[in-house]
Every structure is written in C-alpha cells, then in structure tokens.
Amino acid sequence: MSTFTRGFATSCLKTWPWLIVLILTAILLTQRTEFPQIVAYPEAWTLPIAEAVSAAMDGLVEWVQHTARAISGGLNVAFSAVQWLLIGAPWLASVSLFALIAWQGGGWRLALLTFVLLLYVLTSGYWVPAMNTLSLVLVALPLSVLIGFGLGYLGYRSHRARQAIMPLLDLMQTVPAFAYLIPILLLFGFGPVVGLIASVVFAVPPMVRNTILGLQNIPPAVLESARMSGCSRRQQFSWVEFPAALPQMLVGVNQTTMAALSMVIIAAIIGGFNDIGWAVLSAMRKAQFGQSLLSGAVIVILAVLLDRISAAYAARQLPTSSFCGLPLRRFALVFVAILAVTMLAGYLFPVLHDWPAWLTYSPAQAINEATTQFVRAYGDLMAAVKNGMQFFLLLPVKLGVERAIVPFTWGITFTPAAKVAYWVIALAGCAVAFGLSWWRAGVAILVLAGVIYFGTTGLPWLTVLLLISLVAYQVSGPGLALFAGGSVAFLLITGLWEPAMISVYLCSVAVFLCIVFGGLIGIWAASSEAVSGIIRPINDMLQTLPQFVLLIPALMLFQVGDFTALLAIIAYAIVPMIRYTEQGLRMVPKTLIDVGRSCGCSAWQLFWQVRLPQALPQILVGINQTILYGLGMLVIAALVGTTGLGQAIFVALGEANAGAGLVAGLGMALIAMTTDRILQAVIPG
C-alpha cells in the first residue's frame, strides 16, 4: 500500500500543471450558466482579420493584376497547345504515343496496360474531358518540377532559406485549395489557369521535399572526392550532386504528378474548360452515382497511368534496373515514325480519328438503378446503424453525455445520481492510475472524462487553449507550446472558434475510428498475403477516386448530416493507417521474431511484445497522416451539410470573399500543423 501512496504522491507532483488547469476548468464550468462567454467566445473580443485580408487582397489585385494576367495569358497558350495536340490528333496517334512513352519507361507490360486502359477511356465516352484534364496536368507538371527543384536546391544550399521554405510547404499542403481558389480567380482571371495555378501550389511541396532529401543524403565522402578532384561548384553540381540525387528527385516527380492531378479535379469547381472533374461534379450535383462513378473511374485510370509511368522512369534510374529503353535519339525517331503513320491512318480512316459513338458504352443507368434497389432493400438497416452511431458516439462527443443522454436517444434520463456516479468512477480511475505511477494515464482519464461529459462544443475555450499548449510544452518545449497556443488564439480572435470545434469533433471521431479499424485491417493484411492483395487495390482506388463520388451513395443511405460526413472522411483517411500499419509490421526483422519465438513467446505475446513495439514508429507516422488526410476531407464533408470550418470556406467561396476563405483555410492549416508537430515530437527517432 505504501508504494501506492508514494506513487500517488509523485504522480501528483509531476502533474501539478495539469491539475491546476483541470481545477480551473472545474471552476469555470460551475460559472458557465451565469457567464456564457466562458464556453462561447464573445464576439466583441474578435478582430476583423478577414476584412483586413480582403482589403489587402483588393490592393494586391490592383497592383499585380497586369503581371498576373500576362502570366495567365502565357499559360493559356501553353495549355491550348497541349490540348490541341491531345484532342486534335487522331485517337490512334494519342493512344499509340502514350503506349510508346510507357514502353520507354517500363517495357512491354506497361505499354500494353497503357494501351488497354486508354481504349477503355475511349469506350467510356469521356475521352475529350479526360484529355483536357491531362493537358492541364502536363502543363502543371514541368512548372511544379522546376519551381520545386529550384526551391529544393535553395533549401539545400542555405540553411536560412530552408527555415523559411519548410513552414511555407506545410501551409501549401494544409490550407485547403477551396480557400485560395477565389484569390487565384481574382488575380489570374477565369479559365483553366485557375486550376493550373492551384495544382502547381499543391504539387510543388513534394518536389521540394524530395529534392532536399536527395541532395542531403549524398554521402559526404562523395562530395569530398568531387572537391578533391578539383570540381568547380558548377561541375560538382552537374556531375556529382544532380546525378546522385536524381533517383530521389524522380520519386518527387512521381508524387508531384499525383498531387497535380488531384488538385486539377478539385479546381474543376471553378469551371472554364470541359474537364473530367467537371463531369464528376455535374454528376454529383445531379446525385447520379452511375455517371459520377464512371467519370471517377476515368480519373482513377489517369492516376494509375501517370503513377506507373512516372514511377517506371524513376525506377529506371536505379542502379539495379536492367531495362533502359531506347537511346534518346532512336526513341525520338520511333516517336516521329509512329506519329506520322498514325496521323496518316487517322486522316485516311475517320474511324481511327474520332472514336465512333456506337463503340461507346455506359452502364451508368444500370448502376443508378442498382443503387436505388440497394437503398430500398437496406435503407432501414442502414438507418438503424446510423442512429446507433449518432446516439452513442457522435452526439456524446459533440454535445457531451450531459446533453446527449435523453429518453429519445438512450431511452434513459441522465439522473443527478448517475452524474455523480460518472464522476466518482472517473476520479477513482485517475487515482488508481496515479497510485500505479501511470500519471499520464491518470491525466488522460480525467481529460477524456471531461470531454465526453461536456462535449467538444461545451468546453471552455480557455481550457482548450491551456491544455493544448501544455501538451505541446511537455512533448517538445516552449517553442511548440507557443505555436500551439498561438494557433488556438488565432481561431479565437478570428471568430472561428465554434466551427473549428465542430471540425475538431468530427475529425477526432473519424480519426479514432480510422485508427481502430484501419489498424485492425493493417494487422490482418500484414499476416496474410491474400488479404494484402485484396486491400491494396482498394486503397489505391480510395485515394485516387475523387472524393465527391462516394458522397452520393452515402447520402442516399444515410442522408445529410454528420454521420455521412464521417463516412466520407473515414473512406479517405483510413488508407494511410492501413498502409503504415501493414508496412510497419512487415518490416519487423525476422531475426527478432525468431528470437521471440525461441524465448517461448506465444503468438499473442509475440504480437504485443515484439512486433507491435517494433512497428510503432511506422504506425505513428500512419496516425499522423490519417489526421492530416481527415482534416483535408473536411471541406468535402461540408458538401453533405456539416457545419465546421469546411462550411465556412464554402460560404466564402459563394460570396467570393477572399479574406474569409483564406482565414478559415489558414485556421484549418494551423489545426493540422499543430497536431502534426505534436505527433512528430512524440514519434521516436
């Protein structure tokens, strides 16, 4: 018993800042009926930051519009040229040349895959919009790669530049594109250019990161020998650094390609050219699942092709690669020859020029009917699932059990006696944990009990501010605490507190479910090749299918509301959790497992004591990615009627209010960056 009391005492000593915050919170909460501003941040204390940003934006537009419009003129010319090549040429020429490019990168199998998939695109009837989208990606790609390489090289050479670039990259990747579409529209004018610029903004960061990584990973001995053999700075770059970093940079090109494609789809909301994202959005607007799924499938095909081909070119650079394609000059020769032959064939036989209408096939109507059938058959069951989740998970986290437990939901009343029992159990749990010297667990129990009792929307804002700063301080130090506290303060003074807490609630429930189910699926996939083989293409599809597509069946089954949004977020954010868990478990060295086995571990012990701890760093990276993906989906979730920061961004988009959109987007980015940094500090190594 004495160890218990000693443990209790040391725990209390270690956790005094937490206890002070929690006691303060308890005092605040007893006063909340008298002073509602304890929970609802008073509007009088906000600053008109959004208005100021809008005004600054107006000034900026006046000032740089001419330059911006000149740039967009140039980009439009480039876009039209590529578009003219891809759509103006006979389909036979486009398809053959893509297959040739694929062959040059990865050989016959890739060429065949390219050919077959593009024939499917022709059959689907979405050829023209698909090629419009591809044109935009092909213009965005070299721009992003060049800018990304430039910034990356700068960051490699100068430490100070890198310190400025890194947070900028974080912002570019976490501010949702919807927030900056309006500023881009105002600056660069209407048209495909808006999507082009948005996708460059989003696609540059992976190129920068991989360039820096590639250059930094060059062994110092290699650089040393370059210097010893008398290389000038320039020679050292072009003969040593560039070739050595090339494989990593090509990984960057691959990621940049995928990022550019995903953003082109998002930017379709502006319109301006007949692209495949527009087709998906129009189908979404009509709630036609068939049409949106089929056009979404075309996007998946584009993604698969761009991914495989760029990855093949990246792999070709590795010393282990055996395939190297044709020498450049002969490749050009074959290219021109195929172009000439197919062009000629196209002009001689119109069938080879324009894909004939009778060869297109669209099962959209059948898919729509099947969806309706499914809704009719399983609608009631799904409604029961939805209500269960609403009553027992979503409402308690959002409103707290004090407001969520009513006869209509749980069938019981939350009596004062039950409330006392709730707190007695929570305090007892904390005391036991303290006694066992698990002081972190003790604090976690109290915080969690508070959140579930009062709900994320019922917590005093001061508590949230202090708790997050405290977490940041303990995992990292004063710098991160200042950043985290500053982020919360930003949300408060911009008047975004209420939508932000709704976003946090939705996102944390989604992340929690992703961790549980994604973790389990990942563990299962790690233990079975067959499961892994089934899961992988599903993951690929979930990540490349435009997020709008899955909203329609989810809406038809679960109606407008938080549960539908939750499903949409999970569908997208669960993927990294599954991937990293599987990867982490598979990477555990076999020798370690053998050692465990020879020590007489059971399968259960082997998992908990050997494999899981070894895989933990990877799993934490997965959780971090899941959180970022979840936050990224919040804007899409606003399309099914959630009221968080995502909706604030949509309202700003509707009002063409650049300031409000940017501020809400920045708020979202700050939430993402705070959680990311806290987790990064926790991840070992």
Place this chain on the structure above:
Amino acid sequence: MFNLKQFGSTLALSTAAMALAGAAAAAELGAKDETIKLAINEWTGQHITTHIAGNILTSMGYDVEYITAGNYPQFTALADGDLDASLEVWSNNVGDIYPKMKEKGSIVDIGPLGLTTREGWMYPKHMEEVCPGLPDWKALVDCKDKLVTAETFPKGRILAYPADWGTRSADIIKNMGLDYKAVPAGSEGALVAELKSAAARETPLVMMFWAPHWVFAEVDAGWVELPEYEPACETDPSWGPNPDATGDCGVEAPVTLKVAWTGFEEKWPAAYKFLEEFKMDTSEQEAMMKAIDEDGQPVEEVTAAWVEENSDTWQPWVDAATQ
C-alpha cells in the same frame, strides 16, 4: 486573321458611335468574327436554355463557344469579359457576388428569361399518406413527430438549402412559429440524393426546393401550401397566421435572368438585342429536360430539334434584333 480582328473592332466602334447618336434602328451584327462565349452551368435546364440561344445566334451568323463555369465563379468571369453571357441566372441563388458586380457596373442584367418558377417546401408524394393534412402547412404542426431525427430532436427536421444559399427555411420556421429545425444540405447533390432516397424508401422528408427542375421528371412531388407571399407579409406583423412576426408566409417566386458582360452590347449589338428578346417556355424546357435526363438524348440534338421546329417562336426575336 489580325486584320479581321481589327475590322471587327472598328465595326464595334462605329456601332458604338451610332448607338451614341441614338440613330440605330436595326442593330448591326458587330464583331461577328469574334466568338461569343456563353456560360454552361451545372444544371440541365440551363444547358437547354444556353444551347437554344447559342443555336439561334449561330444561325444569325455568330460564332458561339460554350464554356463550363461554376455558378458563382461565372460572375467574376463575366465581369472580366472572360465570359460574355450567362442566360439562366436564378435570382434566388446568386450569392453576394452578383449584386456586388452589378453595382460595380461590370455586368448587366438583360431582362427576365421568363420561366414560371416556384420555390418553397416540397415533399415526395408518399408524404401525403405519412402526413394526411398535406399540402396544407398546418399538417406539419400535427405530424412533427414523424419528422423528428437524431440531429434535430426534439424538433422536426426540414432539409434546407446549403448554408451559402441563405437561410430561407430557418426564417420561415421562425416566423411561422413552427417546432422544426432547418438542416442545411451542403450542396444541390445532397438535396437531390435525399429526395431520391426518400422516394425510393418512402421515408418522411420535407425540403426547400425549386421548379422547374429535372428531378420532377423522376420523382413525383407536392408542395407545402404556405400562406402565399405578398409584400405586406414582409412589413406588417398582423398579416399572416403569426400575429407577432413579419415574414410568416411562403417565398417570393424567384426570377430567372439573363446576365451579360457590360461590353456585350457595344461589341455585338444585334446579338444583344436578340438576347434581350429571348425567352424560354417552362413546359417546353421541362419536356426537353425529360428527353435529356431520363431518355439519355444528347442536349445538342434535343435543342437543335427544338430550334428547327419552332422558328415561329424565335424568328420574331431575331427580326426584332436585325430589322
């Protein structure tokens, strides 16, 4: 090519001069070698309207291009002259940007399109069995319990427009003193998906919506009869069922407008005149919507057929513009 363009703008200048002189009886075609860019928004009715107008403009000798444009971004495009006209703008869904741009003088309203519209609370037909007093609004008071959901408890649920389209449903609920909560839908797709799902499953639903809309070709629906809108309802609290509030009535039927870039009239005077005259008939648009959305015919063919068969309707508009 360059010369042609120059010729076009000289022509435009001269017509502008004529317009200033006030002597133009028959409008000139204007810069007819320069393409007129018409906005294509996200819904079928608008595609029909635009393609018909475009078709007739082509027959007048103009070059027309259709450009996809989001419902809000299109106003920025029109203000900059990146788009030249948008021919079916719904006054109930123009956001804050339309009045802003109009006030600035960068876009002009060129008159109503003439669709007979309706806006209000709508329900799938089976609701009349679920809630027997419908379409009278008083029935909503009695069958509130059928419309209670987890999110709105203890109130009934009415599905409202996305938050960025305004707060009409919430206002009516408040002013009529109903025990309901307006749940914003997030997007048009969400509204349509809920309607389709409720019709298929025969579950209760009341939602804000508008007509003409293609979905009525697919789903049989009825409208809640609220006290009919009158200007007095907005100003006089004693008007309507709630003696203490103004606005205790239905919504004013929205107007469909044609909107153009300010430079349009100067550049293509005859086209401008024609677009001023141009009207769309509601029942004909609905028949074409059905052919496109339900029977899967291409919009180009359906509208071309209409133009071919209905020259009696549109020839006078062209004549008014060119003679």
